[in-house]
Each structure stands twice: as C-alpha cells, then as structure tokens.
Amino acid sequence: MKLDILAVLGASLFSHALAASPSTAGLQSTECVSSSDSSDNLFSVKSEVKYSKLFSIDYHDTYKIVNNLSTNNTYALYQCGSTKPDIKNIDAFIPIPVSSAAAWSTSAAMFLEALGVQDRVKNLGTAPSIVSACLQELLEDVIKPFDEGNSTSTDEQEQSSAVVFSMPGGEDTNTTNTVVSTEYLEPSALGRSEWIKFFAVFFNAEERANTAFDSIESNYDCFTKKAGEEYDDLRPVVAWTSYAGPTEYNNNTAYWQISFADYKYDLVRDAGARMLNTTGAQATMFSTAAAFLDALEEVDIVIDESFVSYSYDELLKNYGVKDPSKSTYSWVTASRVFRPDRLQSTAGGLDWFEAPVAFADALLQDVIGVAHPKFVKDGYQPIWFRNLADNEPVVVVTASNCTDMYAQRKDPAESCSSLTFQEANPDDEDYEGVDENKTEDLIYDISKSEVINENDSDTSDGAFFGVNALQTTVAAALIALCAAM
Numbered sequence: 001m002k003l004d005i006l007a008v009l010g011a012s013l014f015s016h017a018l019a020a021s022p023s024t025a026g027l028q029s030t031e032c033v034s035s036s037d038s039s040d041n042l043f044s045v046k047s048e049v050k051y052s053k054l055f056s057i058d059y060h061d062t063y064k065i066v067n068n069l070s071t072n073n074t075y076a077l078y079q080c081g082s083t084k085p086d087i088k089n090i091d092a093f094i095p096i097p098v099s100s101a102a103a104w105s106t107s108a109a110m111f112l113e114a115l116g117v118q119d120r121v122k123n124l125g126t127a128p129s130i131v132s133a134c135l136q137e138l139l140e141d142v143i144k145p146f147d148e149g150n151s152t153s154t155d156e157q158e159q160s161s162a163v164v165f166s167m168p169g170g171e172d173t174n175t176t177n178t179v180v181s182t183e184y185l186e187p188s189a190l191g192r193s194e195w196i197k198f199f200a201v202f203f204n205a206e207e208r209a210n211t212a213f214d215s216i217e218s219n220y221d222c223f224t225k226k227a228g229e230e231y232d233d234l235r236p237v238v239a240w241t242s243y244a245g246p247t248e249y250n251n252n253t254a255y256w257q258i259s260f261a262d263y264k265y266d267l268v269r270d271a272g273a274r275m276l277n278t279t280g281a282q283a284t285m286f287s288t289a290a291a292f293l294d295a296l297e298e299v300d301i302v303i304d305e306s307f308v309s310y311s312y313d314e315l316l317k318n319y320g321v322k323d324p325s326k327s328t329y330s331w332v333t334a335s336r337v338f339r340p341d342r343l344q345s346t347a348g349g350l351d352w353f354e355a356p357v358a359f360a361d362a363l364l365q366d367v368i369g370v371a372h373p374k375f376v377k378d379g380y381q382p383i384w385f386r387n388l389a390d391n392e393p394v395v396v397v398t399a400s401n402c403t404d405m406y407a408q409r410k411d412p413a414e415s416c417s418s419l420t421f422q423e424a425n426p427d428d429e430d431y432e433g434v435d436e437n438k439t440e441d442l443i444y445d446i447s448k449s450e451v452i453n454e455n456d457s458d459t460s461d462g463a464f465f466g467v468n469a470l471q472t473t474v475a476a477a478l479i480a481l482c483a484a485m
Contacts (some may be wrong), residue, residue: 022119022406026208030097032081033062042079045199050217051190054182055198060085064096064201070182071168077201090130091175097204098162104146106130108165109182110354111199116210116408118143123157129349132409133401136345140399148372162203184353187262189360190220195356208408215411219361221415224270227368227375231272234424236300236336236371236434237442238268239276241292243306243318257285257290257317259305270364273371275303277441289320295444296329301336302432304388309341309348312388330433335389338370342386344394347362351397352384355412372432374422376414383412 024030029042041061049056058065063078063085072179073091078084080095101117103109112118113132121138127145128138139145149152150308155383156177158164164178177203184193193216199207242260246252260275260282268275296302306316315337316324324332331337343351354364366382368375386392426436452482 004121023116023408024101026205026211027097028204028207028405029079029147030204033079034081034375042082043204043206045210047200047206047209049194049197052186052194052198053188054186055195057201058196065341066179066201067239068180068182068420069181070185073180075179092119094163094177094179094202096202096352098159098202100160101163101165101202102146102161102342103165104170105165105181105184106349106354107183107357108199109135110358110409111183111196114196114212115200115205116356116406117203117205119406120203122161126349128347129345129353131343131345131351131354131397133397134405134407134409135400136397137399137405142405152223157289158441165199172201183357186264187388189263189363190217192263212408214412216361216413219411219416220270223368224365225363226421227270227372230375230421231372231424232438232439233459234426234431234434234441235274235276236271236431237298237369238278238301238303238345238371239296239299239331240303240305241262241296241319242304243315245318250255253287255285255287256289257283258292258295259283267364268371271367271371272375273367274438275441277443289318293320296331298330298442300309300330300334302331303338303340303385304371305340309339311335312391315388320326332389334429334432335387335391337387338382338385339388342382342384342392342395343397346396346398353410356384357409358409359413361416362411365413365416372424376419376421378422379429401473439484 004219007378028045032041033040033274043059047057054068054070055070056067058067062082063076065087066075066077067073068075072088074084076087076093077096078093080097081244084093085271091162096181101112101120102123103112103121106129107127108284109121109124109130110132112121113135118135118138118379121143123146124130124139125133125145125146125148132141135143146157158175162177164175165181166178168180168182169292181195181198183192186192186195196213197206197209200206225410226387238263240462242257242259244250244255244257258275258276262282265275265277276295284295286295291292306315306318310318316332321332323325327333340356341350362383365376366384369380369382370385373380386394425431426434
C-alpha cells in the first residue's frame with residue numbers, strides 16, 4: 001500500500017528555506033584569484049573533522065588537501081587562478097570552487113542538497129532511486145540522469161563536470177576529475193553526517209557545512225542526554241536483522257543475518273535501548289532459521305533490513321515463525337517489527353540511503369521513536385521507519401512535494417531543546433515484555449548456533465547503498481553482496 005506524501009506527512013517535512021534563486025551566502029572565495037594575490041591565505045573559514053574516521057582536510061594558503069582514508073585517495077583542490085601546487089601522489093587536481101558537479105550515489109546527492117549547491121549539479125546516477133522531492137524536480141528539467149546504458153555517453157557526461165563524486169569501484173579511468181566518497185562506511189552516525197564537510201571543500205562552502213553540522217551535533221547530543229535520563233532503567237533490546245533467500249549469488253542457500261554495525265550500536269545505545277550482540281564482529285550470519293530465531297529469543301524490537309520488501313506474514317514465514325498466535329517472542333507478541341523503507345521514490349528507491357546519512361540527529365530521533373514511541377511526542381510517526389506488524393504503509397515522495405528546488409535542504413529533525421519529553425512508564429503497552437533495570441547489551445553465545453561466519457564489516461548497508469547508488473556497471477556485484485547480509 002502506498003500513499004502520497006502530502007496525505008501523511010504534509011509539506012512541512014520537506015519544506016526548505018525560501019529562496020527565489022541559488023544563494024551565495026555562506027560561500028567563501030567565490031571568485032578566481034590573480035597571480036598577484038595567489039599567495040594569500042584564501043580560506044579564512046576552515047572545517048575541522050571531529051568524528052569522521054575516513055577523511056581528512058589540510059589547509060594551505062591557496063589549496064586544500066583532502067584525503068579519503070578508507071581508499072587511500074588524495075585530492076588537491078586549488079583556488080582557481082592560483083598556481084597549481086607542485087606536490088606528488090595526488091589522484092586528482094581540481095580547481096575550486098567547482099562550477100559544476102556530478103554524483104553517482106544518492107547519499108552524495110543528498111549532501112550536495114544539504115549544502116544548497118544543487119544548482120551546480122549537472123548529472124546524477126540511479127536517478128529513479130532518488131527520493132528527495134527537489135532533486136526529483138531538478139531531474140525533470142535541469143539535472144540530467146547519467147546515461148547508464150551507454151558508456152561513451154556517460155564518459156562525455158562525466159568529463160563535462162568539474163568534479164564527479166563516485167564510490168569505490170565506480171571510478172572512471174578515462175577522467176581526471178573523479179573523487180571517491182565513502183560516507184556510508186563511517187563507523188558512527190555523526191561521522192557519516194560530518195561528510196558534509198568533505199563535499200563542502202569543493203565549493204568553498206565550509207561556513208554552510210560547519211553551521212549545518214554544528215546544529216546536527218548539538219541536537220544529537222541533546223537527544224542522547226534526554227533519552228539516557230528518561231530511559232536508563234527501561235531499555236528494550238533491539239536487533240537489526242535481514243533475510244536473503246536462495247539466489248544465484250549465494251549458491252542458492254538462504255542466509256539470516258544480525259547486524260552489529262558500529263553506527264547502529266551507537267544509535268541504539270544513544271536512543272536509550274540495548275543492542276543484541278554476539279562478539280566483536282560487525283555481523284553474524286546463520287545457516288538455519290532455527291538458529292537465527294534462537295538468537296532473537298529475548299529481543300524486544302526487530303528492525304528488518306532485508307533487501308527485498310515483503311509483508312509481515314512473509315517476514316514471519318521467512319524468519320521461521322510458523323504460528324505467530326503461539327509465539328513467545330516479545331517482538332512478535334507486541335507487534336514490534338519495523339523496516340526503514342517508509343519513504344520511497346515512485347521506482348522504489350529508499351530515502352534510508354539519502355537523508356538519514358546526512359542528518360544523524362533526525363536518525364537518532366527516529367530510533368528513539370521506535371524504542372520509546374511516546375518519547376518525542378504522543379503519536380510520533382517516525383520519518384523512515386514503519387511498523388510492518390501494524391501494516392503501516394509506504395509513503396511515496398514525488399517532485400510535487402518540492403517547495404523550492406534551489407534551497408538548502410533543511411534538517412527534518414525536531415528541535416530537541418524545544419520538546420517536552422514524557423516519562424517512561426513500564427506499565428505502558430509499548431514496553432510489553434521489556435525487562436526493567438537492565439542496561440547492558442544482550443549478549444548471545446554464538447558457539448551453540450549454526451553460524452555461517454562472522455564479518456569484520458557489516459555488508460548490509462554497503463549492499464543497500466550500492467543498489468541505490470552505483471552505476472549499473474558495478475550494480476550486479478553489489479547486488480551479490482546483499483545475499484551476505
């Protein structure tokens with residue numbers, strides 16, 4: 001079941017600051033320099049990396065060095081008009097501020113909108129998957145989708161932009177303007193959102209990035225503090241799960257997975273809940289539904305991230321729950337099964353891979369809303385999660401929901417400091433089956449289970465992002481990863 005976004009959320013969720021045309025506020029060194037002043041310190045506003053582990057920025061008088069630490073790529077960005085820096089081991093030299101850009105991933109596209117520089121975007125990849133209403137509107141007349149079925153045409157499109165933001169494996173060897181971003185691999189939610197600073201340096205938009213991120217950080221910290229205060233003694237156990245049916249990519253063998261990705265762990269703990277955990281691995285895969293269900297025995301909330309969407313009855317069948325009426329699992333009896341697929345494009349692209357990456361505070365607010373439904377406000381409807389057990393509908397976002405296609409994307413989170421939080425009530429039906437006075441993670445001993453393997457990295461997000469984000473030349477390989485979720 002799908003509903004138009006206006007009928008459910010209203011236009012306010014996707015509202016933007018009013019602007020008749022692209023704004024230059026918050027941009028520095030917007031003009032090219034001449035040789036006479038090219039030795040000056042041109043970047044008075046700098047961005048400091050606080051949480052992200054996978055990129056760094058170093059400032060010099062007329063250029064910046066940007067490192068992607070996860071891929072060992074280094075980029076030299078020099079102010080247009082200044083002398084190109086004479087340095088070695090650089091993957092790309094890019095004059096800034098860039099006047100045009102392209103992006104292959106939906107998360108990169110979201111960061112460009114969060115910076116308010118979408119007026120410079122010429123091409124976007126996997127366009128049907130994009131959920132942002134205003135990017136959809138721009139794709140109708142202004143931004144051109146990459147011609148993904150024609151490599152020659154795609155090369156020409158990439159070469160027409162000053163910078164192309166790609167992902168590992170998607171770099172075009174025919175161009176010298178490709179920059180790899182890996183925001184989705186960051187181990188923390190705030191670290192992912194801090195990648196707005198990575199994208200900002202290409203546009204000399206550090207002031208915008210700093211302002212946006214400082215607000216996200218402050219709001220996130222406020223939510224964490226208040227959730228901890230209210231729910232220290234009433235913490236439901238959350239499990240991030242997925243099922244992959246037999247396909248050619250997994251030797252026709254089904255898998256069941258529980259994810260322990262670092263950023264999910266942080267979100268659950270910061271939301272005033274407990275995480276189902278096994279060992280230090282990022283994910284554990286099970287070979288049988290029985291072993292998988294055994295691990296979920298004391299879980300209160302299930303967040304299903306399976307690649308293929310299905311109904312609640314289908315989920316129970318896939319999970320091996322034969323008769324839910326006789327089930328003793330708290331997440332079944334209390335109907336606490338969620339999926340992060342509430343906001344979608346018409347083609348089925350998930351906003352889960354766009355806005356939550358850029359807005360960690362809104363993501364934490366949503367996880368709190370799942371763990372403690374009345375915490376934000378009575379009747380709170382999460383932005384990205386829907387209760388599959390309650391048959392909550394998918395919400396379709398279209399270009400008609402955009403109010404200003406050139407405005408800087410607003411953070412969809414509530415202002416934490418302005419909210420009045422409700423006290424926890426262990427007798428509330430929201431906490432049916434939840435153990436009181438337990439604050440530590442629920443540790444499951446995998447030694448007694450039929451475990452296929454344990455992964456040092458969680459493949460579920462990488463696979464999801466890949467399907468939503470990379471050009472079709474590498475999509476098949478990434479779909480294969482979904483089988484290992």
